[in-house]
Amino acid sequence: MFSRISTAAVVAQLAMGVVASPCKVPTINSTVAAWQAKYPGATVQSADVVIVGGGSSGSNAAINLVDAGKSILLIEKKAQLGGMVDSFTDPTTGTVYDFGVATFTNLTGTEAYFERLGISTKSPTFGATTPYYVDFTTGQTIDYVAPDVVSEFAALGVYHDVVAQYQDLFFPSYANWPAPEDIPEDLLMPFGDFAVKYNLNDTMLLLWAGIGAGLADMLDLPALYVMQTFGAPTAAVFLGTDVQYVPESGRNQDIYDAVASILGDAVMLNSMVTESVRLANNQGVALLVENQVSGDYTIVTAERLVMAIEPTASNLAPFATDSTESAVFNKGTWSVVSTGLVQHPSLPADALIYNLPASAANGNDFAYPEPPFVDYFEAVGDGYFQAIVVGWEGFTVEEAQALAQDAIEKLADAGTIDPTNGVPLTIAAWSDHGPMDMRSTKEDLQAGFIQDQYALQGYRSTYWTGAAFSNQLSTYLWAYNLEYLVPLVVASF
The missing domain is CATH 3.90.660 (Polyamine Oxidase; Chain A, domain 2)
Structure with a gap:
């Protein structure tokens, strides 16, 4: 079975020499070779799972996948993990104000996650x-x-x-x-x-x-x-x-600094995916990643991709979504x-x-x-x-x-x-x-929108976490990852 590739993606791949004709799906090896020729200074890194988005859902998924025995790479466009946690420290008083995420509720796995990160909590x-x-x-x-x-x-x-x-x-x-x-x-x-x-x-x-x-x-x-x-x-x-929790320090960013410390070199900060190839039947993915500070390129190959970003048209542009994926996300x-x-x-x-x-x-x-x-x-x-x-x-x-x-x-x-x-x-x-x-709308829900959305799990070697598939709140996302996403990804190997 071949995955469907958009016309724009085919044109881009032909320009790089990745595919010879619109009906031929690129391989990971041919993609890597083409990118290495185009970006001779690019390094190559591989992992079982690559995660795009280092906010609440992506960071948590990374920790859970590591704990499940999988090697990971976590790609985050900002200079730190945490997404919209938004901790500000007054430069004069040193007082911390969390103006993005306020508190964390007591859901499945919340306490264990804090313990895993070494984060003490308080009310x-x-x-x-x-x-x-x-x-x-x-x-x-x-x-x-x-x-x-x-x-x-x-x-x-x-x-x-x-x-x-x-x-x-x-x-x-x-x-x-x-x-x-x-x-x-x-x-x-x-x-x-x-x-x-x-x-x-x-x-x-x-x-x-x-x-x-x-x-x-x-x-x-x-x-x-x-x-x-x-x-x-x-x-x-x-x-x-x-009950609800906050870190003992009063600084929510500490959660994500702890994730970064645990994951170490597996975290790629200031980085964005510029091109990608995603193959059908869990045959893997290749991502071309640019460091927004240094301008250096890294070629990432992985058996699975976890998307932890909102699936808007602009966010998904480097991932060459096909008609099956677009039919879902265009309704959002x-x-x-x-x-x-x-x-x-x-x-x-x-x-x-x-x-x-x-x-x-x-x-x-x-x-x-x-x-x-x-x-x-x-x-x-x-x-x-x-x-x-x-x-x-x-x-x-x-x-x-x-x-x-x-x-x-x-x-x-x-x-x-x-x-x-x-x-x-x-x-x-x-x-x-x-x-x-x-x-989505009532009419779309009655036409099977949720079923179509969740049918994308595993499609083109890609799995989805984040608010569009669960909820906007951190602890809801952590429960989703723990009980649904991570077992699904691990079972796919």
């Missing part, structure tokens, strides 16, 4: 804040009355119990996902309708501000994707019936999230300023800003505020930062905060989390 502490409800398009406060805590948690308990009924269908993986005709209607209906059905009004702001805002259109998409993102284990943490929709650590003297020191439209006044629990939007400014200490900005795929860092600056100016112009006196927002640190929370 997180949170500072008190004063909530403000403001329409960021005008800067004016709105007459939103938040539910009391008892009512909020009662509604969250209902949400937890309903989601728990369906959890095995999509957590930690979709291995148990039902046939299209058997998908429960609760999972397919728009989340706004689901929330009305179960009278979740009093916990809607918690669901939105907790995680849901990152979806950009929480009310409109199939309820499945909200349940996947804000699952029963996460609800249990908010309810206080389960992504929101884009930026998170920043910012300062401004006009922001109240203890403020948590929520962005809600004017229509959220007078008890409307189903009104949220339209993308792109700033989700909130939250005081985290010493004059620092975390800012979350959300848009659709293609929304840039520059646009996100400009939107945050515009929000500050509107708040000041409306008299909601002190005048800015021309002082701009200070950006201490900023992280582009990029496309997140891939989702």
Whole structure:
């Protein structure tokens, strides 16, 4: 059986002399030889498994595969592992602020993973804040009355119990996902309708501000994707019936520094795949990898490839996806999230300023800003505020930062905060989390989207981890790797 190769990939391979005709699949040896001729200084490295993406899912998969007896190479485009963990250290005080990943929930394998890395943990502490409800398009406060805590948690308990009924269908993986005709209607209906059905009004702001805002259109998409993102284990943490952890050091980046230390020379930082060949029937892969700092090339060969990056068109461009793969990923929709650590003297020191439209006044629990939007400014200490900005795929860092600056100016112009006196927002640190929370439509789900997606596991020697196949949260991804992905990859040898 031959894997299908796109026309563009064939043209590129012909130009390198890798294939002689469009119907002939390249071999790993011929590919390596062609790349060595084109890049004579390139080194060659081999492993059982090569992993692309050193964020939460890729780093964890690498450790689990090593522990399963497999040799690995881990390719990461940034200068450190960890993806969007985002730990910032104040250069004056030495205080650490984690403005990407906040805490880690108590899921399957979490404690054992921390022990494997030599990371001691503690329970997180949170500072008190004063909530403000403001329409960021005008800067004016709105007459939103938040539910009391008892009512909020009662509604969250209902949400937890309903989601728990369906959890095995999509957590930690979709291995148990039902046939299209058997998908429960609760999972397919728009989340706004689901929330009305179960009278979740009093916990809607918690669901939105907790995680849901990152979806950009929480009310409109199939309820499945909200349940996947804000699952029963996460609800249990908010309810206080389960625990959460942070490293004893208070610096989440320590987790990934420990991974890098364990993996040593198997980690390729500042590196990106520029070309690839992936063969059918688990016959292996070859990747041409460029170091973005030195400009040096490495040719990587492996029996299996694990993709730990979001499968967007731009991310997958070097991997020459074929029609089978594109038919799945082209149906995906992504929101884009930026998170920043910012300062401004006009922001109240203890403020948590929520962005809600004017229509959220007078008890409307189903009104949220339209993308792109700033989700909130939250005081985290010493004059620092975390800012979350959300848009659709293609929304840039520059646009996100400009939107945050515009929000500050509107708040000041409306008299909601002190005048800015021309002082701009200070950006201490900023992280582009990029496309997140891939989702599809009800119609695609009913047409077998999940089945088609998971059928890609092992196709062209490639296996998939990351949020598009599981969940955006670190500990969910670790459970997915431990219980589903790593056993699948190991069994393929």
